[in-house]
Amino acid sequence: MAGHYVVRNVPRPDPEVVAGLRDAGVATVHEAAGRTGLVAPAVRPRQDGAVIAGSAVTVSSHPGDNLMIHAAVEMCREGDVLVVTTTSPSTDGMFGDLLAASLLSRGVAGIVTDAGVRDIASLRAMGFPVWARAVSAQGTVKASPGSVNVPVVCGGQVVRPGDVVVADDDGVMCVPAASAADVLARARTRIAAEEDKRAALRSGVLGVDMYGLRELLSRLGVSYVDDLPEEDA
Ligand SMILES: O=C([O-])CC(=O)C(=O)O
Numbered sequence: 623m624a625g626h627y628v629v630r631n632v633p634r635p636d637p638e639v640v641a642g643l644r645d646a647g648v649a650t651v652h653e654a655a656g657r658t659g660l661v662a663p664a665v666r667p668r669q670d671g672a673v674i675a676g677s678a679v680t681v682s683s684h685p686g687d688n689l690m691i692h693a694a695v696e697m698c699r700e701g702d703v704l705v706v707t708t709t710s711p712s713t714d715g716m717f718g719d720l721l722a723a724s725l726l727s728r729g730v731a732g733i734v735t736d737a738g739v740r741d742i743a744s745l746r747a748m749g750f751p752v753w754a755r756a757v758s759a760q761g762t763v764k765a766s767p768g769s770v771n772v773p774v775v776c777g778g779q780v781v782r783p784g785d786v787v788v789a790d791d792d793g794v795m796c797v798p799a800a801s802a803a804d805v806l807a808r809a810r811t812r813i814a815a816e817e818d819k820r821a822a823l824r825s826g827v828l829g830v831d832m833y834g835l836r837e838l839l840s841r842l843g844v845s846y847v848d849d850l851p852e853e854d855a
């Protein structure tokens with residue numbers, strides 16, 4: 623990108639679609655999106671049990687510099703998720719409890735970052751959810767230009783401002799704004815099918831029978847034997 627920008631206007635997704643995707647959860651949304659959009663698992667939850675979804679506000683920062691995160695706070699609205707990336711890999715702790723306090727005052731749901739966070743005990747105590755590549759006490763400066771609300775790559779996934787970011791204990795998904803409603807419809811179909819499967823499995827039906835896997839195992843040359851044959855022992 624040639625210039626540095628703070629973009630004010632972001633088309634936000636339908637809040638009902640966002641809430642539906644949050645309720646579906648990351649694993650189901652990932653399947654419903656055709657196994658696309660999953661942020662690399664190195665960008666992992668730094669607390670237990672947090673489940674969020676929201677419209678992405680994106681930050682492209684110089685590594686070791688959190689100036690643009692400060693600029694981004696003002697662009698955030700209730701329910702947004704801040705997605706922070708650096709222009710080259712960095713694990714520096716560029717986000718902590720002070721910035722979280724600022725984001726909480728604007729109703730931000732949480733942060734996803736390809737870089738590092740610090741003050742993690744305070745962040746947990748505040749109930750501000752974080753998905754981050756690293757936890758590092760390494761401090762950062764406020765000195766270099768970057769951009770807010772431009773397309774970024776986080777954990778190998780392109781995230782555009784206004785995309786739906788879903789994050790829970792399983793990781794982080796980015797659903798492009800244009801496909802969010804379709805993905806939610808597919809997620810709901812999947813959830814209904816899984817309910818039937820769960821009930822059958824709980825009642826003792828075996829996966830090998832329910833999914834018709836006996837034939838597949840046989841075709842793949844997997845033999846059932848009472849004892850391991852001598853020649854393979
Ligand atoms: O201030 C910083 O540089 C990052 C941090 O620790 C905080 O937000 O509390």
Ligand SMILES: [Mg+2]
Nearest residue numbers: 718719720741
């Ligand atoms: Mg701090």
